Amino acid sequence: MTPTTTPRQPALPEAAPEEAARSRRLGRMIRDEMASHGGRLPFDRYMELALYAPGLGYYTGGSRKFGEAGDFVTAPELSPLFGQCLARQCAEVLERLGGGDVLEFGAGSGALVVDMLLELERLRRLPGRYLILELSAELQRRQRQRLAERAPQMLERVVWLEGLPEGFRGVVIGNELLDAMPVHRFRIDGDEVCEVFARPDGDRFVFVSGEAVSPGLEAAVTGLRAEGHAAAEGYTSEINLRLTPWFEALAAALQAGVVLLIDYGHPRAAYYHPERAMGTLMCHYRHRVHADPGILVGLQDITAHVDFSAVAAAGAVAGFSLMGYAPQAHFLLASGLDEVMMRSDPADPAAHLAVTQGVKRLTLPAEMGERFKVIALGKGVEGPLMGFRLRDLRDRL
Numbered sequence: 001m002t003p004t005t006t007p008r009q010p011a012l013p014e015a016a017p018e019e020a021a022r023s024r025r026l027g028r029m030i031r032d033e034m035a036s037h038g039g040r041l042p043f044d045r046y047m048e049l050a051l052y053a054p055g056l057g058y059y060t061g062g063s064r065k066f067g068e069a070g071d072f073v074t075a076p077e078l079s080p081l082f083g084q085c086l087a088r089q090c091a092e093v094l095e096r097l098g099g100g101d102v103l104e105f106g107a108g109s110g111a112l113v114v115d116m117l118l119e120l121e122r123l124r125r126l127p128g129r130y131l132i133l134e135l136s137a138e139l140q141r142r143q144r145q146r147l148a149e150r151a152p153q154m155l156e157r158v159v160w161l162e163g164l165p166e167g168f169r170g171v172v173i174g175n176e177l178l179d180a181m182p183v184h185r186f187r188i189d190g191d192e193v194c195e196v197f198a199r200p201d202g203d204r205f206v207f208v209s210g211e212a213v214s215p216g217l218e219a220a221v222t223g224l225r226a227e228g229h230a231a232a233e234g235y236t237s238e239i240n241l242r243l244t245p246w247f248e249a250l251a252a253a254l255q256a257g258v259v260l261l262i263d264y265g266h267p268r269a270a271y272y273h274p275e276r277a278m279g280t281l282m283c284h285y286r287h288r289v290h291a292d293p294g295i296l297v298g299l300q301d302i303t304a305h306v307d308f309s310a311v312a313a314a315g316a317v318a319g320f321s322l323m324g325y326a327p328q329a330h331f332l333l334a335s336g337l338d339e340v341m342m343r344s345d346p347a348d349p350a351a352h353l354a355v356t357q358g359v360k361r362l363t364l365p366a367e368m369g370e371r372f373k374v375i376a377l378g379k380g381v382e383g384p385l386m387g388f389r390l391r392d393l394r395d396r397l
Helices: 017-035 043-052 080-097 111-122 137-150 152-157 217-226 243-253 308-317 328-334 337-341 349-363
Strands: 101-105 130-133 158-161 168-175 184-189 192-201 204-211 236-239 254-266 282-285 288-290 301-303 321-327 372-379
Touching (some): 017 043, 043 184, 043 192, 043 301, 080 168, 080 337, 101 111, 111 130, 111 137, 111 152, 111 168, 137 152, 137 158, 184 204, 184 217, 192 217, 217 236, 243 308, 254 308, 308 372, 321 328, 328 349, 328 372, 337 349
Parallel strands (some): 101 130, 101 168, 130 158, 168 254
Antiparallel strands (some): 184 192, 192 204, 282 288
């Protein structure tokens, strides 16, 4: 076993006593599973437990995650303009299909469902149902509460699911979904592809590399290296081996429609650039960003950037066609951002300032405009999509 580089523990705010106790319970559960697997776990399993262990993981526990009081801010919390523009793209697809539903994966605070439904109502293109696949009972409660406060007339149209629906027709939305999908980590040791494992070390977890044991990992990384990526000694990064099974399950559930995925990431050549030799893994805790996933287990978000070339390839294997790929700024502008902005009344300075500030954070390159991308994959839907009229970078994937 070779130790990987362990980041110095950052100076972070202290967890509340009840949160610290929950983290310790999750840590004990992870240690028990490690003990039954030789004292270690592949990184993807560690990440899965840290994020999704029932009742204890980051996304399944009860702590606040989104907004200024949480750990990070997503686009729907920044401005309703994001959901309003996304709704306009959904309206185009629903019209082309002759109706249908919307399915959102992980609706977070509920901001996006409210903004989209209100905009679709204004456009007279409401879906038959707005389905939410949400694992957290606590987040479901918050989503219902937000709907009841801001769009009570829409409550009867929203349905919470525990699994994929059958025979779905419509639009699938995944905003910052893929970055929270568990990934494998690997390290290049000479000519060998090594796997990164988590193991306990006192009250925290550390990460070591050893012989790859996860099915498909060595072959997948060898394929990357054959393309000229991940070549240097010690190169460490991530790879998402769950993309193809996820798309295959989605394809089985989807009769016809468009999948819109919004996330931060890169095409493969940029993702595995030689200068990105330690990968893209990041952790978020109370608006602090750091690179140590071995602490605050269950209390901090653990994410990896998205390899959009891998997303397109996995979608193709599952039978989806690639319908567009663009920076978020261009997608929002092409989806009518200027028209939505015109509703803002300059005579209300505070509200107008909030709108303009939201536009800046959603579209400026230094904010979300270039870092976040939108990719569209379709099944049984023909023709171009409005969100990619201004810029379509499919050729870069």
